[in-house]
Amino acid sequence: MGAPLWFVSIAALLAFSAADVLDDCQLVGGDKKSAGEQAVLAKLAPLKGKRFEAKTKEGSDDYKYSFVVCGRLSNDSKSTNEGLVQSKEGSTDTSVIGRINDTHIISGTDWILLIYGSGDKYDTHCNSEARKAMVMISCSKKTLGGDFTVVQEERNKSRECFYLFEMDSSLACPPEESHLSVGSILLIVFAVLVAVYIVGGFLYQRFVVGAKGMEQFPNITFWQELGNLMADGCDFVCRSRPRTSDTAYRGVGDDQLAEEPEERDDHLLPM
Template sequence: MKVFVCPSRRPFLVFWTLTLQLILYGCVVFAAEGIDNCKLLYDSKSDRKILKQLEPLINKSFTVENTNEGESYTYVFQLCGDAGGVPGAGVIQVDSKGSEKKTTVIGLYNSTQAIGGSDWMMLIYRNEKRKAFVMISCNRKADMGQLEVLLEEREREQDCFYLFKVESSAVCPALPSKISTGSILLIIGICLLAVYLIGGFLYQRLIVGAKGMEQFPNYNFWVEVGNLSADGCDFVCRSRNREDSPAYRGVPTEALEEEPEERDDHLLPM
């Protein structure tokens, strides 16, 4: 006699449980590392709030090529990540002129300063002799806009600075709701009424097989409610009785007919 033994499902469940835990752990670690990579120069609550709002742009790479007076440079910006693969670099400059590309680090993300307004934010990446200003402005139509070079000051021996601009919806303020609470409740009520009418009509027609006005859901109930409402309105709103009280009947204007005078001549002796 052969006995079939079902394989145990315990190893299978343990495998998928460990896999799910590793995936969740990796996602959390990846997000935390992205934010923590930016070392703020002034670690304040407001600066942390700005970085938190810019979280959708973390580890995104922005590139722009700028040509001026025969010189061509490519700039790469990455928020809280290694721009162009250069460790510690938030903004780099790549000299595209020549056979060998020369890479210069403009700003480091471990020396970041964050400034914010209502619909814009600015990140300042510092290096020993250079500073990069990255202006991120509000554009609701762009999740990640194109990086632009607004100004370059490269002739100084110290404090050379570069001004960049990029548009993103991440810095846009939340739009206030234009629908009031009463309007929301009214919309919900209309939707529920539509579901009730359409669902009841289909049930009465397809399941019950009703025809005509009987297809209306709970037809008998609503008819009775209508009649009772009409009776109540008639009772409350009508001020005149249907029949006048005898005490208030008007005196008839026509003269009463005189009763015929009874004569007793026949009683006299002849």
């Protein structure tokens, strides 16, 4: 005997509801999805499923906001794909601010704007439209994800109201590019060649030639002679006085011992 019709209907309804529950953000765009949005969404993959909370005070009431990046806050069968929820402290009242099955995403140089739509409808504000959550993820290289805060709730308009939040993440930072100049590349190549020359020459001299001590340095004679030549050249170019110079003191020489001319004093004699 087959199952009752009502049992089959309930089973089909539960199966449909379970299939409608998501575990990831669903981008909105009809049958065509933006490749740019998909790329940014893939960039947020390390944050997927992570939960963040923020608290704020309005008058005498305290509110808590719970947010999951591309994930549901509740994993049970009653989940309605809620991605960001507002709850009032001391009360069981909750409001779904945004759902992950209505996701929009925009990115800039150092920021990502994640938007959850299709939240619970306002009671009296904003012409009773559905709530919408906007999470501005700003670049911060210090954390993968953190500092989730409430910025404002804009509900004084007749339409397009929203909740605005901020969060820091290194995923919003632009990729760091390495810029090496031609000179830097040449210096690196030169340093590598010098290292290979020294290490290779040392191993050859030690294990093949059998040299010991300073003789293990490759081409040690050449470099010693080169050093002497460089020292001589530096002395020749940079010396401050001639290599040979007359001294102020002159010793007694043969020229000084020569016989002095005879002085005649005939003019002193009386005539």
